[in-house]
Amino acid sequence: MEKKKAKKTTHVGDSARDGAAAAADADSDSSWRWLTHRGLLPTLSFVSLFGLLVRAAVSLHPYSGAGTPPKYGDFEAQRHWMEITINLPAKDWYVNGTLNDLSYWGLDYPPLTAYQSYVHGLFLKLFDPDSVALFSSRGYETHFSKLLMRWTVLSSDVMVFFPAVFYFWYVYNRGRSRGGERCDAAWHLAMLLINPCLILIDHGHFQYNCISLGLTVGAVAAVLSQKDLIAGALFSLALNHKQMSAYFAPAFFSHLLGKCLRRKNPFFEVSKLGLVVIGTFAVVWWPYLYSSDALLQVLSRLAPFERGIYEDYVANFWCATSVLIKWKRLFLTPKLKLFSFIITVSTCLPSMIHQISSPSSQGFLYGLLNSSLSFYLFSFQVHEKSILLPLLPASLLALDDPSLYKWFTHYGLLSMFPLLCRDGLLLPYMTLNALYFLLYHVPGDKRDSEVTALDHEMFDMSISEKEWEDLNVYEIQSLLELLGLKMQPLALHNKL
Numbered sequence: 001m002e003k004k005k006a007k008k009t010t011h012v013g014d015s016a017r018d019g020a021a022a023a024a025d026a027d028s029d030s031s032w033r034w035l036t037h038r039g040l041l042p043t044l045s046f047v048s049l050f051g052l053l054v055r056a057a058v059s060l061h062p063y064s065g066a067g068t069p070p071k072y073g074d075f076e077a078q079r080h081w082m083e084i085t086i087n088l089p090a091k092d093w094y095v096n097g098t099l100n101d102l103s104y105w106g107l108d109y110p111p112l113t114a115y116q117s118y119v120h121g122l123f124l125k126l127f128d129p130d131s132v133a134l135f136s137s138r139g140y141e142t143h144f145s146k147l148l149m150r151w152t153v154l155s156s157d158v159m160v161f162f163p164a165v166f167y168f169w170y171v172y173n174r175g176r177s178r179g180g181e182r183c184d185a186a187w188h189l190a191m192l193l194i195n196p197c198l199i200l201i202d203h204g205h206f207q208y209n210c211i212s213l214g215l216t217v218g219a220v221a222a223v224l225s226q227k228d229l230i231a232g233a234l235f236s237l238a239l240n241h242k243q244m245s246a247y248f249a250p251a252f253f254s255h256l257l258g259k260c261l262r263r264k265n266p267f268f269e270v271s272k273l274g275l276v277v278i279g280t281f282a283v284v285w286w287p288y289l290y291s292s293d294a295l296l297q298v299l300s301r302l303a304p305f306e307r308g309i310y311e312d313y314v315a316n317f318w319c320a321t322s323v324l325i326k327w328k329r330l331f332l333t334p335k336l337k338l339f340s341f342i343i344t345v346s347t348c349l350p351s352m353i354h355q356i357s358s359p360s361s362q363g364f365l366y367g368l369l370n371s372s373l374s375f376y377l378f379s380f381q382v383h384e385k386s387i388l389l390p391l392l393p394a395s396l397l398a399l400d401d402p403s404l405y406k407w408f409t410h411y412g413l414l415s416m417f418p419l420l421c422r423d424g425l426l427l428p429y430m431t432l433n434a435l436y437f438l439l440y441h442v443p444g445d446k447r448d449s450e451v452t453a454l455d456h457e458m459f460d461m462s463i464s465e466k467e468w469e470d471l472n473v474y475e476i477q478s479l480l481e482l483l484g485l486k487m488q489p490l491a492l493h494n495k496l
Contacts, residue, residue, distance in 0.1 A: 365396055
């Protein structure tokens with residue numbers, strides 16, 4: 001009997017080793033192997049340079065409102081904010097007047113966006129003063145000025161989004177030392193840096209989402225690194241750059257609160273975090289804290305309820321159901337605000353409760369996805385570009401849930417098609433669609449297979465004879481199921 005058991009033990013050990021060898025062979029066939037075996041720095045450099053080249057190529061195409069007066073589009077809006085911020089004092093940036101006509105692309109983002117516009121405006125003024133001259137620069141579209149504007153987006157990506165992604169990628173993939181895991185990590189980096197939706201909106205349509213999303217990614221990485229105070233400061237900056245970063249606020253609030261409540265002195269931990277958040281907001285809003293009127297004037301610009309519950313044909317609940325229910329006709333804005341608030345909070349609540357009661361890193365990432373998707377689907381005044389927010393946590397989870405990321409990206413690209421087609425970006429749209437498909441389905445990589453990292457980990461297990469004797473039938477059945485084998489308890493008992 002003992003020999004029989006020993007024989008079976010050897011058989012299981014051989015199977016495990018055979019499985020490990022098969023997994024290693026599969027990993028060696030990965031198309032990323034040629035890059036990852038060279039080391040960390042070459043991998044980062046190659047993927048980053050390729051991402052920059054893709055961005056530069058997209059920048060050669062048209063942008064929002066190109067050559068379409070009188071108001072042009074988002075390109076002109078960003079240029080106009082640079083014009084306003086470098087020619088007027090900060091107290092006048094959000095105030096309607098003879099020098100600042102708010103009906104012509106008035107600032108409607110928080111102060112950090114205004115400061116970013118000021119810095120970029122100084123850059124444009126240094127090389128092309130006419131491009132940011134007060135009044136006379138409206139609709140300014142020389143080849144050189146467009147080159148400078150594109151450069152400001154590209155530099156923002158390099159200085160904010162790329163370092164944040166590197167930080168998250170390092171923290172998330174720390175400890176992956178084997179060949180196959182390094183290949184997966186390289187693939188994950190490519191998915192994060194070569195996101196077709198973000199590239200088309202920022203470098204095609206023309207915006208600076210890379211800044212607010214980069215600050216959010218940095219905050220997520222800080223949370224995963226247990227640097228909660230840094231996370232609080234970074235996410236506060238993200239909120240102060242674009243108010244849509246509030247899509248992630250329920251996840252950050254619930255996770256950080258849950259962690260604070262589990263520490264030795266919860267009140268002190270919450271107070272520290274609160275002071276960091278308040279202090280960050282105070283620094284950013286300092287030019288407008290001299291009076292309540294100035295503060296309220298800025299706040300009124302950040303909530304454009306007059307635009308309606310949705311804008312254009314955004315793929316969310318309110319727009320989709322408007323085919324049957326004419327929300328804008330049947331209900332006044334206050335009622336619609338109440339409806340959207342109740343539904344948004346209700347759909348965020350389960351993940352918030354979960355993270356407060358049992359915070360975890362993986363739960364936090366899924367909480368970010370849940371809260372941002374809830375806001376996208378049900379909140380007030382959503383536009384097509386808001387799909388970038390739920391797409392961000394989906395990309396962060398791409399290694400653990402690749403199928404989710406794949407379909408999110410496809411749906412995001414589809415929902416943005418009317419906007420990008422209107423901008424004349426059909427060629428880069430189709431090209432990036434194809435590039436994303438190729439990168440996702442790299443030959444030799446099976447992203448949609450049922451084999452996961454956990455399955456590969458099981459191949460490293462070896463079971464001694466003593467451990468085999470200590471296992472009961474149901475424990476062995478569970479082990480076999482993890483290895484991808486299924487056997488009924490009775491049949492397993494007979495085999496033993």
